[in-house]
Amino acid sequence: DSGVTQTPKHLITATGQRVTLRCSPRSGDLSVYWYQQSLDQGLQFLIQYYNGEERAKGNILERFSAQQFPDLHSELNLSSLELGDSALYFCASSGGTSITKNIQYFGAGTRLSVL
């Protein structure tokens, strides 16, 4: 168990809908990262938050947004969903002051199916 919690595990929805994915980082980690993994694209970085502030952006669509709350949990919002958004969405966290601070630990992921 990595200590990173993601909910829900599975999500089935229709095109045009909006969903919210939730992530709780490991205790003490200030950074949260969101990734999308589809069969043909591999693991793609979407966005990073650090202590409530957006820190870095990757290949995130304008239809997607995220935020990190004062308790450090994060949410990824996906709107106007398309069939191509079907993928595994992972959250990872890193931080702390130990020698492991540079390592990202991943949650179990949310499998999104857009029908």
Next chain:
Amino acid sequence: GQNIDQPTEMTATEGAIVQINCTYQTSGFNGLFWYQQHAGEAPTFLSYNVLDGLEEKGRFSSFLSRSKGYSYLLLKELQMKDSASYLCAVRESGYSTLTFGKGTMLLVSP
């Protein structure tokens, strides 16, 4: 930007040794990571190299040559449970984000 290359698939036999290579091009290097990912599951951290040389951790070792933009993951005494995808990831200077390669699918057969 970064470019990371690793073989798509490899096969090996139980009990054998396998080496998975990763080459990368980056404008500023600040660490290379290896993760293991079983199908449909989360990537799990295996190793982290920031300096040249070999890091050994049980049956797994990882090597880095920064001048050559090259790393490998060495798996010894292969077990069936080692069948998984192995992801190479690079962190660029000034960032804590990772860029992942597409992964190498390793199949271990009896």
